[in-house]
Amino acid sequence: MSLNRMVAMLNEWLWQEQYWLPPGIRWQDIEMKDEDGRFPMPRDLLITLPLAFAFIALRYVFERIIAIPFSKCLGVKDRIRIRAPPIPKLEAFYEHVSRQPSQSQVVSLGRQCGLSQRKIQTWFRHRRNQDKPSNTKKFCEASWRFAFYLVSFAAGLGSLIDTPWFWDHKECWRGYPKQPVADAHYWYYILELSFYLSLLLSVSVDVKRKDFKEQVVHHIATIFLIGFSYAANYVRVGTLVMLVHDSSDFLLESAKMFHYAVWTTTCDSLFVVFAVVFLVTRLVVFPCRIVHTTMVLSRDFFQPFFGYYFFNVLLLVLQGLHIFWAYLILRMLYKFVFTGKVERDERSDEESEVDEHEEEGEEEEPEGKEGERNYKQRKETINSKLTSLANNCVLNNLTNQRNLNIRLRKAR
Incomplete structure (x- = not known):
């Protein structure tokens, strides 16, 4: 079978009208030009893959030309960590077996390398x-x-503020699916989809957080949601979905930036603003306005079809993730309001705090040349401890700044 015939069969199966369009509507019915915009077609999405790689390249340049110098301006400092000495057998075990060996494995590795169990545990x-x-x-x-x-x-806000469906959500469906798409909304869609594709492509090299799996599910659901809604011309309601998500995401990222720079007051203020915006937009606006209009109001304008159910299922998946993240945020706020402090950021990086604290408090046994390095290592661990205390949590310093200063002086 020739490649062209295989592609033709795939297109015929994938782009069947009953999947993408309401009953009685054919692709030929919307293949038309309009002076006010274009009618979206699935083939328009092919440009998103090269654009995703362009975003990855742009990110590489942005981080080195803008982000790194900006981090230095804000005073971002990295922990000084003691490097493990090169031991081939331990390195091979670490890479290919486990990063956290069991007690029996520690004993076995100690015998193979001629080191004590404490030395093996410290190395790992x-x-x-x-x-x-x-x-x-x-x-x-x-x-x-x-x-x-x-x-x-x-x-997105600038392009939507004057549209009728921004204020009256019934306008999302009036005349559907023969709704022309303005160039601004076309590029809003294409660039958003390209960006989330770039995040999914680079997820393996990004910092892994405790909600890593939920983030992957979120990216996949978002990609399917944006791609399908464009092909089925759910563009009007789709722009509202993207706007709702973007409204709180930039606040969270700005709070993280100041958290890493230890600008505690600014970080805490931004986090509180983010929490309020997130809870209002994701738990009130999204389900009560957007999901309601796609599940209820849309049925006044067309009969349900496969795309109707598929689109709403994806929206409900996103809503489930919203509830999960809202739970983490509310738990942080609860600790802050009723205990006066938060022990740690509930969405913090996937790092073992025990490892850090153990490394800070341990004392190396002086053996030969290692004894000469103890002073430098103790000095490095003290610096690491100071940094760890300063970065303890997102909201802790709102109520415990004075106690933290006392602990820092004692640590020194």
């Missing part, structure tokens, strides 16, 4: 800490997402 602790991302890396990632979300939100 130092080796794990070497792989943890630096504050500068995390700051660069947050600043890149902040820049995109801020520009996207401002551009």
Whole structure:
């Protein structure tokens, strides 16, 4: 079978009208030009893949030319970590078996390398800490997402503020699916989809957080949601969905940036604003306005079809993720209101705090040349402890700044 015939069969199966369009509507019915805009077609989405790689390249340039110098201006500092000495057998075990060996494995490795169990445990602790991302890396990632979300939100709001469906959601469906798309909304869609594709492509090298799996599900659901809604000409309601998400995302990323720079007051203020905006937009506006208009109001204008159910399922998946993240945020706010402090950021990086604290408090046994390095290592661990205390949590310093200063003086 020739390649052209295979592509033709795939297109015929994938783009069947009953999947994408309401009953009685054919692709030929919307293949027309209009002076006020264009009618979206699935083939328009092919440009998003090269644009996704362009975003990855742009991010690389942005982080090195803008983000890194900006991090230095804000005073972002990286922890000084003790490097694990090169031991081939331990390195091979770390890379291919486990990063956290069991007690029996520690005993076996100690016999193979002629080291004590304490030395083996210390080596693995130092080796794990070497792989943890630096504050500068995390700051660069947050600043890149902040820049995109801020520009996207401002551009999206500017393009939608004068549209009738921004104020009356019934206008999302009036005349559907023969609704021309303005160039501004076309590029709003294409660039958003390209950006989320770039995030999914680079997720393996980005900083992993505790909600890593939820983030991957979010990116995949968002890509399907944007792609399908464009092909089915759900563009009007789709622009509202993207605007709602962008409205709080740039606030979260800005709070992270100041958190890594230890601008505690600014970080805490931005986080509180983010929490309010997130809870209002994701738990009130999104389900009560957007999901309601797609599930209820749309049925006044067309009969349900496959695309109707598929689109609403994706929206409900996003809503489930909103509830999960709202739970984490509310738990932080609860601790702050009723206990006066928050022990840690509920969406913090996937790092082992135990490793850090153990590394800070440990004392190396002086053996030969290692004894000569103890003074430098103790000095480095003290610096690491100071940094760890300063970065303890998002809201802690609102109520405990005075106690923190006392602890810092004692640590010195």
